[in-house]
Amino acid sequence: MPVLVMKFGGTSVANPDRIRRAAKRVGIEVAKGYDVIVIVSAMSGKTNELVGWVEETAPMFDAREYDAVVSSGENVTAGLMALTLQQMNVPARSWQGWQVPVRTTSAHSAARIEEIPTDNIRAKFAEGMQVAVIAGFQGISPExxxxxxxxxGSDTTAVAFAAAFGAERCDIFTDVDGVYTTDPRITDKARKLDKIAFEEMLELASLGAKVLQTRSVELAMRYKVKLRVLSSFEEPSDTAGTLVCDEEDIMESNIVAGVAYSRDEAKMTLLSVADRPGIAAAIFTALSDTGVNVDMIVQNISEDGRTDMTFSCPTNQVARADKALAAAKEAGGLNFTELVVDRDVAKVSVVGIGMRSHTGVAAKMFKILSNEGINIKVITTSEIKISVLIERKYMELAVQALHDAFELDKAS
Amino acid sequence: MPVLVMKFGGTSVANPDRIRRAAKRVGIEVAKGYDVIVIVSAMSGKTNELVGWVEETAPMFDAREYDAVVSSGENVTAGLMALTLQQMNVPARSWQGWQVPVRTTSAHSAARIEEIPTDNIRAKFAEGMQVAVIAGFQGISPExxxxxxxxxGSDTTAVAFAAAFGAERCDIFTDVDGVYTTDPRITDKARKLDKIAFEEMLELASLGAKVLQTRSVELAMRYKVKLRVLSSFEEPSDTAGTLVCDEEDIMESNIVAGVAYSRDEAKMTLLSVADRPGIAAAIFTALSDTGVNVDMIVQNISEDGRTDMTFSCPTNQVARADKALAAAKEAGGLNFTELVVDRDVAKVSVVGIGMRSHTGVAAKMFKILSNEGINIKVITTSEIKISVLIERKYMELAVQALHDAFELDKAS
Structure with a gap:
């Protein structure tokens, strides 16, 4: 029998009533003839409660004990989901991570899945069990x-099971009904995408679209797992949600798939840095060592052996970056006259695999912004993305203008 | 190093603050040089929350899923306790039942411990770990x-670990400060016992003294585990609580150790039952098959081949007993003229190992009750216990009079 993986997030299993609603969705797929693997998160709020207790107990906690405590939320939902399915006469049982076992690395609280043996669950399917309910987000270390x-991490659990079992599809049920061309709170012309390519989803996820965890998209891309994002609060239908899939499975697409933004950016410029080999390494090693997430990096043209180095990072990391750079200057090996900080910027990006084959997307983007009188402070590009830093007050305007000009409200 | 087992009940670990207080008690014993095994219950209220969800989900639940859900409460406390101890610089780690592993039977929700391997934990003690924190109440089936x-069940976990590790003592921390000669709510002359014999504790537990679970006392008696019951809210001291121990460890004791009572008793009498072999079996099989907990049984003298059969059971099981007996009569094989029910009785018992060597305890008990004008309806005796059923309104009076007359307010 073909296998389907269905993952339900915290709001979709927030209480016994919602679990019943989710179980009904599972029942529909079982009736179609699928063997279903259900991955569940903790009931919404429960993980925060557990994390709160751990942090109250020990500010510098042992991650092994943190994991033992925090994983219990998913165990509760897994048992309740199995019971709910049984109540609907669907043969089901729960598995905790160690029972499968989901083998991971020993990197507690940030472990990577290494292996998911399928024999045990396949044997149960062969015996007539129709749904395996798996506690997401957890595994067991070699120790x-x-x-x-x-x-x-439950998204990652879902994709990993879909890959291990060769599932026909991996449905991620969440509280939004799919991936949009941009944030509907910014423009009501935002349109739900029926399909999006893995690469585009990855760029959007890293740009702050919170629909899917980046690692789960990477994993799906590597193992060619068809991912569908959909809302557990919508009526079931074949066209529900957004399918995240291989580029080749998308027949036609707009050149630009979506417009993303990030509000809390800061731009920092080191003035008059010596322009010699190793200087960039010195700067960004100092920053990464103190946990600053540097995003965009631009180096100006050199003059008289000196240059300016500009980078962006989240606003709440400015103080940390400032301190790290001052310390590096103090210690020698890094010289600059001044650190100029602009906390008043936002990042706007257009993303689309169509850019690979179409030229002129960047030029068009800059023209649209210029027409609105928006000055561009920093530009970075990748093969399928163009990002700009602009003054924060123009952010909404920029998103709306780009969404209009690239006609994202119209399907291709 | 000698091993000590310390068990903390739900109210003793109700929140991170209480867990800290409990951890301090553990720290005191570690400082004395013990390797400590800590058994924890779920934070108070948590097990009820989990059971509530299961029952809301599935009125006739799969006990395997019930166990998977409900056991998560203890896992949370175990991790938090380990973190708290680490925070106090006491090397500690948590074990869930399956990690030890605590091997049990497959009787889900009522499993019995079959084996506790000690190698894994002993090895950690040898490496310098000072406290092993174990999630109580749970284990793993052969499947x-x-x-x-x-x-x-956490009391039972504690005693089983104490037996497996040959612990010097097993301290059960709860919200009462020990075992009393009788319920202090009935008479303010009730006195805390310093020591009580296993057999006495067993009788008192089965009579409704809620301090220790009966199974844990049985287990302690079998493996000669010294059990101490004490309050986690009292200042630590060597004379705190009550030691439940072997008879031989009690130098001197009162003939009567305590007076117990049970308020919700009903007395049922089947009139004119045929007095022939197998009739008692027919009656009590019918009752036990429907889950009626029969306590006392008395058969009157036979006359003309007929007899009256009297028994007691909890008041809330009267309707069930009535139905079961009517059905048995209907089906043939059991005949009686009438079932007389007296819902207005209570049971009062005196318990003490001294009765083995002292005669006249029963006679003295009956005399005391008679002096107070209390009529005895049913009597049963064991080697170390005498129980009577009396009219419920005299219950407090009977307990007070017996407590006075046997001088239980005075230590031996």
């Missing part, structure tokens, strides 16, 4: 301790 | 599923 995969 | 030991 036999409980591990967790980090926040949002 | 690899999570089991629970039934309500109050």
């Amino acid at each position: 036999g301790r409980i591990t967790t995969l980090g926040r949002g | 690899g599923r999570i089991t629970t030991l039934g309500r109050g």
Whole structure:
């Protein structure tokens, strides 16, 4: 029988009533003839409660004990989901991570899945069980301790099971009904995409679209798992949600798939840095060592052996970056006259695999912004993405203008 | 190093603050040079929350899934306790039932512990770990599923670990400060016992003294585990609580150790039953098949081949007993003219190992009750216990009079 993986997030299993609603969706797929693997998150709020207790107990906690405590939320939902399915006369049982076992690395709280043996669950399917309910987000280390995969890790669990079982599709049920061309709160012309390519989803996820965890998209891309994002609060239908899939499975697509933004950006410029080999390494090693997430990096043209180095990072990391750079200057090996900080910027990006084959997308983007009188402060590009830093007050305007000009409200 | 087992009940670990207080008690014993095994219950209220969800989900639940859900409460406390101890610089780690592994039977929700391997934990003690924190109440079945030991099962976990590790003592921390000669709510002359024999504790537990789970006392008696019951809210001291121990460890004791009572008793009498072999079996099989907990049984003298059969059971099981006996009569094989029910009785018992060597205890008990004008309806005796059924309104009076007359307010 073909296997389907269905993952339900915290809001979709927030209480016994919602679990019943989710179980009904599972029942529909079972009736179609699928063997279903259900991955569940903790009931919404429960993980925060558990994390709160751990942090109250020990500010610098042992990650092995953190994992043992925090993983219990998913165990509760898994048991309740199995019971709910049984109540609907669907043969089901629950598995905790160690029972499968979901083998992971020992990197507690940020473990990576290494292996998912399928024999045990396949044998149960062969015996007539129709649904295997798996506690998401967790596994077991080589030392036999409980591990967790980090926040949002249940998406990764779902994709990993879909890959291991060769599932026909992996449905991720969440509280939004799919991936949009942009944030509907910014423009009501935002349109739900029926399909999006893995690469596009990856760029959008890394740009702050919170629909899917980046790691789960990477994993799906590597193992060619068809991912569908859909809302558990919508009526079931074949066209529901957004399918995240291989580029080749998308017949036609707009050149630009979506417009993304990030509000909390800061631009920092080191003035008059010596322009010599190793200087960039010195700067960005100092920053990464203190945990600053540097995003865009631009180096100006050199003059008299000196240059300016500009980078962006989240606003709340400015103080940390400032301190790290001052310390590096103090220690020698890094010289600059001044650090100029602009906390008043936002990042706007257009993303689309169509850019690979179409030229002129960047030029068009800059023209649209210029027409609105928006000055561009920093530009970076990748093969399928163009990002700009602009003054924060123009952010909404920029998103709306780009969405209009690239006609994202119209399907291709 | 000598091993000590310390068990903390739900109210003793109700929140991170209480867990800290409990951890301090553990720290005191570690400082004395003990390797400590800590058994924890779920934070108070948590097990009820989990059971509530299961029952809301499935009124006739799969006990395997029930166990998987309900056991998560203890896992949370175990991790938090280990973190708290680490925070106090006491090397500690948590074990869930399956990690030890605590091997049990497959009788889900009422499993019995069959084996506790000690190698793994002993090795950690040898490496310098000072406290092993164990999630109580749970184990793993031969099939690899999570089991629970039934309500109050954490006491049993504690005693089983004490037996397996040959612990010097097993301290049960709860919200009462020990075992009393009788319920202090009935008479303020009730006195805390310093020591009580296993057999006495067993009788008192089965009579409704809620301090220790009966199974844990049985287990302690079998493996000669010294059990101490004490309050986690009292200042630590060597004379705190009550030691439940072997008879031989009690130098001197009162003939009567305590007076117990049970308020919700009903007395049922089947009139004119045929007095022939097999009739008692027919009656009590019918009752036990429908889950009626029969306590006392008395058969009157036979006359003309007929007799009256009297028994007691909890008041809330009268309707069930009535129905079961009517059905048995209907089906033939059991004949009686009438079933007389007296819902207005209570049971009062005196318990003490001294009765073995002292005669006249029963006579003295009956005299005391008679002096107070209390009529005795049913009497049963065991080697170390005498129980009577009396009219419920005299219950408090009977307990007070017996407590006075046997001088239980005075230590031996």
